[in-house]
Amino acid sequence: METLMSFLVGILFMIGTYLILAKGLLRIILGTSIISHAVHLLILTMGGLKTGGPPLLGLKNTSYTDALPQALILTAIVINFAVTALFLVLSYRAYKLVGTDDMGQMRGNADE
Amino acid sequence: MSWLHTMIVIPFIFALFVPFLYKFFTPRIHTGWFVFIVPLLLFLSLLKYIPTIAEGKTVYHSVPWMPSLGINYTTYMDGLGLIFGLLITGIGTLVVLYSIYYMSKHRESLHNFYVYLLLFMGAMLGVVFTDNVLVLYVFWEMTSISSFLLIAYWYQRKKSRYGAQKSMLITIFGGLAMLAGFIMLSMITETYNLREMFNQVDVITAHSLFLPAMLLILLGAFTKSAQFPFSIWLPDAMEAPTPISAYLHSATMVKAGIYLVARFTPIFGGNAEWFWVISSIGLITLLYGSINAVKQTDLKALLAYSTISQLGLIMCLLGLGSAALYFGYGDEATVYAAAILAAIFHLINHSTFKGSLFMVVGIIDHETGTRDIRKLGGLMGLMPISFTLTIIGSFAMAGLPPFNGFLSKEMFFTGVLNASQMNIFSMDTFGLLFPTIAWISSVFTFIYCMILLFKTFAGRYQPSKLEKAAHEAPLGMLISPILLASLVILIFFFPNVLSHYLLQPALIAILPIFAESGGIDVKISAWHGWNTELFMTLGIVGLGTFMYIYLKKWSGVYGLFSQRWTLNAGYDFAIERMERFSEGFTNQYMTGFIRDYVVYIFAVLIVMLGGSLWLFDGIAMDVSNDAPISLYEGGVVVGMIIAAITVPLAKSRLTAIIAVGVLGYLVSMLFVIFRAPDLALTQLVVETVTVALFLLCFYHLPEFRKATVPMRFKLTNLIISIGVGVIVTIIALSANSTRLFEPISSYFENSYDLAGAKNIVNAILVDFRGIDTMLEIFVLTIASLGVYTLIKLRLAGRD
Numbered sequence: 009m010e011t012l013m014s015f016l017v018g019i020l021f022m023i024g025t026y027l028i029l030a031k032g033l034l035r036i037i038l039g040t041s042i043i044s045h046a047v048h049l050l051i052l053t054m055g056g057l058k059t060g061g062p063p064l065l066g067l068k069n070t071s072y073t074d075a076l077p078q079a080l081i082l083t084a085i086v087i088n089f090a091v092t093a094l095f096l097v098l099s100y101r102a103y104k105l106v107g108t109d110d111m112g113q114m115r116g117n118a119d120e
Numbered sequence: 121m122s123w124l125h126t127m128i129v130i131p132f133i134f135a136l137f138v139p140f141l142y143k144f145f146t147p148r149i150h151t152g153w154f155v156f157i158v159p160l161l162l163f164l165s166l167l168k169y170i171p172t173i174a175e176g177k178t179v180y181h182s183v184p185w186m187p188s189l190g191i192n193y194t195t196y197m198d199g200l201g202l203i204f205g206l207l208i209t210g211i212g213t214l215v216v217l218y219s220i221y222y223m224s225k226h227r228e229s230l231h232n233f234y235v236y237l238l239l240f241m242g243a244m245l246g247v248v249f250t251d252n253v254l255v256l257y258v259f260w261e262m263t264s265i266s267s268f269l270l271i272a273y274w275y276q277r278k279k280s281r282y283g284a285q286k287s288m289l290i291t292i293f294g295g296l297a298m299l300a301g302f303i304m305l306s307m308i309t310e311t312y313n314l315r316e317m318f319n320q321v322d323v324i325t326a327h328s329l330f331l332p333a334m335l336l337i338l339l340g341a342f343t344k345s346a347q348f349p350f351s352i353w354l355p356d357a358m359e360a361p362t363p364i365s366a367y368l369h370s371a372t373m374v375k376a377g378i379y380l381v382a383r384f385t386p387i388f389g390g391n392a393e394w395f396w397v398i399s400s401i402g403l404i405t406l407l408y409g410s411i412n413a414v415k416q417t418d419l420k421a422l423l424a425y426s427t428i429s430q431l432g433l434i435m436c437l438l439g440l441g442s443a444a445l446y447f448g449y450g451d452e453a454t455v456y457a458a459a460i461l462a463a464i465f466h467l468i469n470h471s472t473f474k475g476s477l478f479m480v481v482g483i484i485d486h487e488t489g490t491r492d493i494r495k496l497g498g499l500m501g502l503m504p505i506s507f508t509l510t511i512i513g514s515f516a517m518a519g520l521p522p523f524n525g526f527l528s529k530e531m532f533f534t535g536v537l538n539a540s541q542m543n544i545f546s547m548d549t550f551g552l553l554f555p556t557i558a559w560i561s562s563v564f565t566f567i568y569c570m571i572l573l574f575k576t577f578a579g580r581y582q583p584s585k586l587e588k589a590a591h592e593a594p595l596g597m598l599i600s601p602i603l604l605a606s607l608v609i610l611i612f613f614f615p616n617v618l619s620h621y622l623l624q625p626a627l628i629a630i631l632p633i634f635a636e637s638g639g640i641d642v643k644i645s646a647w648h649g650w651n652t653e654l655f656m657t658l659g660i661v662g663l664g665t666f667m668y669i670y671l672k673k674w675s676g677v678y679g680l681f682s683q684r685w686t687l688n689a690g691y692d693f694a695i696e697r698m699e700r701f702s703e704g705f706t707n708q709y710m711t712g713f714i715r716d717y718v719v720y721i722f723a724v725l726i727v728m729l730g731g732s733l734w735l736f737d738g739i740a741m742d743v744s745n746d747a748p749i750s751l752y753e754g755g756v757v758v759g760m761i762i763a764a765i766t767v768p769l770a771k772s773r774l775t776a777i778i779a780v781g782v783l784g785y786l787v788s789m790l791f792v793i794f795r796a797p798d799l800a801l802t803q804l805v806v807e808t809v810t811v812a813l814f815l816l817c818f819y820h821l822p823e824f825r826k827a828t829v830p831m832r833f834k835l836t837n838l839i840i841s842i843g844v845g846v847i848v849t850i851i852a853l854s855a856n857s858t859r860l861f862e863p864i865s866s867y868f869e870n871s872y873d874l875a876g877a878k879n880i881v882n883a884i885l886v887d888f889r890g891i892d893t894m895l896e897i898f899v900l901t902i903a904s905l906g907v908y909t910l911i912k913l914r915l916a917g918r919d
Contacts, residue, residue: 085806089810
């Protein structure tokens with residue numbers, strides 16, 4: 009399962025990178041979104057998969073899966089949500105202001 | 121923190137308050153009056169150290185700064201440091217007083233001026249009172265930076281900016297070379313402390329890095345002290361306000377190079393290379409400066425070249441005197457040690473007379489509106505006090521009695537005459553060059569002193585060429601140069617007092633072999649009988665007067681040298697070339713397209729990660745511990761891959777957004793399978809909100825356009841994304857197959873005992889790593905504020 013997950017993470021990274029290299033803003037945002045999914049799965053895989061029951065003490069399991077990666081991912085999911093939201097609104101605003109969502113045309117001023 | 125530490129820090133701390141003082145009291149009280157207290161206080165407290173130092177004692181304090189790196193903030197005061205400290209604070213006091221009248225409180229941005237000035241003062245005190253070479257380097261560069269800021273004080277002027285850049289490039293270049301030298305020394309001695317280096321002179325001398333370290337440190341000293349050929353920055357530094365020229369560019373900062381040479385004489389002195397490099401560069405600088413000073417028409421440029429020349433003189437003396445260490449303690453050493461004494465003596469004398477001359481030139485500029493000697497003349501009757509001060513200053517500089525310059529000039533001649541008798545370092549071949557060049561330079565020195573004096577004050581008064589009608593300066597402006605000029609005369613009459621309290625202790629600091637005898641037995645006196653030195657001076661006065669009178673007849677010689685091959689032209693050419701080259705180079709990769717920058721980042725990621733994995737043999741694959749794959753799980757994974765591939769291929773935005781949504785929901789399925797209920801719940805909620813947000817926003821964004829990306833770009837994109845995918849897969853596989861440490865999560869499994877929580881993940885989030893979570897909420901808050909402002913903000917005149 010870990011090997012399969014490793015390949016899945018690699019594929020998600022590949023597609024995410026391809027999207028980030030695109031010109032349209034929406035594609036870039038979708039790309040970051042996919043990459044963050046990949047990162048979450050990567051962290052989870054690193055902790056070992058299905059090594060025990062859910063990390064809930066009330067269930068009286070003898071062993072639990074690693075809880076630390078889960079805590080890290082939980083933080084990451086929320087932060088990622090914040091970043092995506094900000095990014096979306098920023099692109100909306102930028103499009104309104106500049107009139108394009110093409111990164112090739114957003115180049116700043118010559119004297120910057 | 122000792123008082124010595126505190127003294128270095130005081131100017132920096134006071135600088136923090138200057139902007140407020142400026143804001144609250146301008147224009148009622150000139151900001152300078154507040155600043156004036158700082159150098160005065162420091163000067164007075166330094167005076168208290170004189171008796172201690174004169175007894176041959178030193179002051180040493182150490183405060184750990186970066187103990188793990190062996191860097192301590194160590195202060196140390198000996199005779200050499202004390203002289204510099206007194207010059208920095210003493211002349212600093214006078215300069216601040218002078219600046220109160222020179223800098224208008226109505227027109228100038230005084231807060232900048234005084235902040236820079238205090239920054240310099242603190243840094244310079246740091247340079248001379250520190251014992252750690254790295255700390256010394258930091259302070260050294262700070263003086264370069266404050267000098268840069270002060271030269272560019274009138275930054276609206278093109279010439280100020282040019283001069284500031286020039287001084288910065290040259291001195292910082294030298295500073296970096298010096299740092300390399302310091303590091304070599306500390307590699308040899310395994311210490312950063314000067315005191316400890318002095319104990320290992322034998323080790324350093326025998327080491328193969330001896331010569332490189334020496335030359336690099338000298339590069340720092342020569343650039344700072346404007347030695348030939350690095351002297352070109354000093355004349356352009358005259359764009360700074362005149363109080364600054366008097367302070368930094370004649371009395372203190374340019375002497376930092378002299379300080380460095382003197383400070384390192386115990387390590388390098390007594391070697392032929394040290395002797396030759398310093399004395400010959402000093403001699404060349406002396407000649408170069410004095411010859412160039414004669415042709416200047418701007419009074420400040422004249423003084424700048426004369427400063428270069430005088431610095432060369434001091435440098436040359438330090439080089440000659442270093443021979444004393446070759447002989448060890450004895451009579452022969454004493455002969456050469458006298459040259460060191462002369463160097464320190466002239467250093468002080470130069471600060472007094474050059475300081476007062478700069479201030480007088482500032483007065484002339486202030487009261488007539490020009491410094492051009494072709495426009496000036498006949499000011500003798502109009503500005504009698506300034507005239508008297510100029511007589512004192514320029515006669516001292518020319519080496520005439522009864523002024524202090526005469527004494528040190530005679531001692532300089534003694535030094536070069538003794539050097540010509542030397543039978544070491546192959547001096548028997550070149551020895552005679554020293555007195556000859558010294559004498560020629562002194563003739564030119566005499567000529568420019570006369571130009572300074574008579575072209576300004578004698579001759580015809582030409583009011584039509586002046587911006588203002590000339591009149592004497594206000595008293596406040598005259599106090600500082602009068603004090604300096606009276607020192608010029610006082611030192612002439614009581615040189616041995618100065619010698620006992622300041623010069624001899626400094627000599628011991630430079631030549632430690634004399635520590636036990638308490639200095640050398642040299643009485644400085646004005647009259648030595650009819651000796652060679654006196655005849656040399658008489659010759660200078662004779663030939664100098666003759667040449668000055670017939671200046672017009674021979675000054676055409678200067679026109680014979682082409683302006684195309686000067687040092688300045690070389691500098692300008694190099695700068696222009698480098699600018700063009702770096703601009704072209706930068707434009708090659710700084711394209712302004714975000715895509716290109718992202719490509720760089722990913723390319724570096726692939727090369728660095730892949731490269732290091734390959735280099736350190738980190739690639740591994742081990743499937744033996746893998747958990748089994750059920751059909752259901754395989755189905756979810758295949759679904760995810762399909763969803764992910766749909767996104768880049770999708771023709772419409774809606775498809776792409778929904779595909780990403782599917783992907784997110786499938787991720788939460790995986791979380792369920794992998795026993796992570798909290799993650800699954802959070803992921804479901806967040807994914808739902810995100811998709812909703814996407815659907816809200818995409819309406820406002822344009823349709824996917826038919827890709828107009830060229831094939832070449834597409835191919836690069838594809839290669840890079842495949843590269844990233846492969847690298848990440850390899851990392852994931854390798855990391856999974858190599859377990860270096862035991863997991864630490866068993867600790868958290870006691871969460872019920874430790875935190876009273878049955879849900880381990882939650883306990884980690886809110887208890888074990890509570891601050892992390894708090895900061896996470898902080899990020900959310902900032903992001904939501906950002907979203908809110910982006911939606912609500914109205915850009916003026918746009919929406």
